[in-house]
Amino acid sequence: xxxxxxxKNGEIALKGLNRHAFEDRLxxxxxxxxxxxxxxxxxxxQSTIYVEPDEEGYDLDEAxxxxxxxxxxxxxxxxxxxxxxxxxxxxxxxxYLKDELENEATFKVExxxxxxxxxxxxxxxxxxxxxxxxxxxxxxxxxxxxPDIVVMVEVRDYxxxxxxxxxxxxxxxxxxxxxxxxxxxxxxxxxxxxxxMMAKRGLEISAIHFxxxxxxxxxxxxxxxxxxxxxxxxxxxxxxxxxPFTEIQEAIRDQCPExxxxxxxxxxxxxxxxxxxxxxxxxALVTGESxxxxxxxxxxxxxxxxxxxxxxxxRPVIGMDKDEIVIISRKIDTFETSxxxxxxxxxVFTPKHPRxxxxxxxxxxxxxxxxxxxxxNRAIENIEQLNISNS
Ligand code: ATP
Ligand code: MG
Numbered sequence: 121x122x123x124x125x126x127x128k129n130g131e132i133a134l135k136g137l138n139r140h141a142f143e144d145r146l147x148x149x150x151x152x153x154x155x156x157x158x159x160x161x162x163x164x165x166q167s168t169i170y171v172e173p174d175e176e177g178y179d180l181d182e183a184x185x186x187x188x189x190x191x192x193x194x195x196x197x198x199x200x201x202x203x204x205x206x207x208x209x210x211x212x213x214x215x216y217l218k219d220e221l222e223n224e225a226t227f228k229v230e231x232x233x234x235x236x237x238x239x240x241x242x243x244x245x246x247x248x249x250x251x252x253x254x255x256x257x258x259x260x261x262x263x264x265x266x267p268d269i270v271v272m273v274e275v276r277d278y279x280x281x282x283x284x285x286x287x288x289x290x291x292x293x294x295x296x297x298x299x300x301x302x303x304x305x306x307x308x309x310x311x312x313x314x315x316x317m318m319a320k321r322g323l324e325i326s327a328i329h330f331x332x333x334x335x336x337x338x339x340x341x342x343x344x345x346x347x348x349x350x351x352x353x354x355x356x357x358x359x360x361x362x363x364p365f366t367e368i369q370e371a372i373r374d375q376c377p378e379x380x381x382x383x384x385x386x387x388x389x390x391x392x393x394x395x396x397x398x399x400x401x402x403x404a405l406v407t408g409e410s411x412x413x414x415x416x417x418x419x420x421x422x423x424x425x426x427x428x429x430x431x432x433x434x435r436p437v438i439g440m441d442k443d444e445i446v447i448i449s450r451k452i453d454t455f456e457t458s459x460x461x462x463x464x465x466x467x468v469f470t471p472k473h474p475r476x477x478x479x480x481x482x483x484x485x486x487x488x489x490x491x492x493x494x495x496x497n498r499a500i501e502n503i504e505q506l507n508i509s510n511s
Contacts, residue, residue, distance in 0.1 A: 391492075
């Protein structure tokens with residue numbers, strides 16, 4: 121039996137004139153995801169994208185698994201492709217969905233007919249297929265409101281398709297249709313989730329990570345690279361920038377009041393992230409901050425961090441509780457890596473009593489003692505760049 125995968129667009133359908141650009145991007149992202157599974161042909165029609173394998177024998181379960189992580193797809197399913205012959209359609213429905221029909225108690229048939237020359241109308245297709253399935257599987261009952269399985273028959277221009285219930289896709293809009301953003305990624309739970317959430321809204325994600333050797337280890341850095349790897353299943357390729365931060369942290373320790381260490385350090389992170397973002401065509405920063413989680417995430421501290429950069433800072437988890445963030449991090453498979461106990465530069469030289477309501481004028485006064493421009497330039501000159509992908 122010849123099989124294809126059908127992708128149903130979600131919000132893309134609402135995008136009016138941009139719709140083609142969204143669909144093309146979705147296809148490009150999906151094609152890249154399937155590269156290591158096989159060679160596929162993509163065809164758009166109505167609000168469906170047909171993914172047709174160029175050869176038989178590809179692992180379609182693996183393909184579906186990968187496509188389930190492509191943003192812009194609301195639902196998807198494997199389907200059987202056949203000629204538009206009603207007898208054949210009925211037989212195929214019984215054969216192709218045999219296992220499910222044998223194991224479920226109730227079903228209903230739905231039909232879509234975009235080929236208006238097909239002799240039967242949709243309600244007639246449903247009635248005919250339903251009747252045939254009841255003969256073949258006498259234990260089944262029809263339930264039009266809440267069936268265990270929906271048998272779907274689509275009669276299209278090229279062929280007829282038969283499939284069972286669809287599975288849920290990743291939702292959102294295709295990565296890359298909303299521009300680029302720079303994620304400040306730490307080894308924690310929150311920032312990978314923040315990156316995932318903004319990728320879901322169509323942003324292509326680059327990532328910046330600050331390291332402070334010898335206070336932070338090679339293993340801690342590798343953990344963050346591993347996290348970025350995991351994010352790739354949803355975000356696609358990620359350009360990653362590793363910034364040496366030791367000199368700046370030591371300068372802060374030597375020259376600033378202890379209670380302002382953290383906030384000044386965070387302002388340096390933002391300044392550097394902003395410049396690297398701009399050099400690489402990113403138009404916003406993304407962080408995993410959540411109000412009230414730690415001293416540097418009070419609203420007053422956030423006001424001070426925001427002032428250090430001049431592009432929008434997106435904080436998708438800002439109003440979420442930790443347990444809500446954890447649910448997403450488990451779903452995207454970053455949780456187990458995030459909880460590995462390696463150090464982060466944020467915890468180097470942490471003050472005993474960080475100021476929770478820092479005032480910008482005192483922060484700036486303290487910073488004036490430092491040679492910021494020179495420190496920042498040197499850190500940026502020594503950035504290590506990595507291309508992360510998992511295809
Ligand atoms: P968790 O709270 O679970 O540790 P987290 O590390 O993401 O998660 P914080 O340490 O509170 O949270 O840091 C707040 C945000 O600052 C992070 O979400 C991340 O965006 C950014 N950040 C922290 N440390 C770094 C780092 N070493 N490099 C880049 N960004 C960082
Ligand atoms: Mg952290």
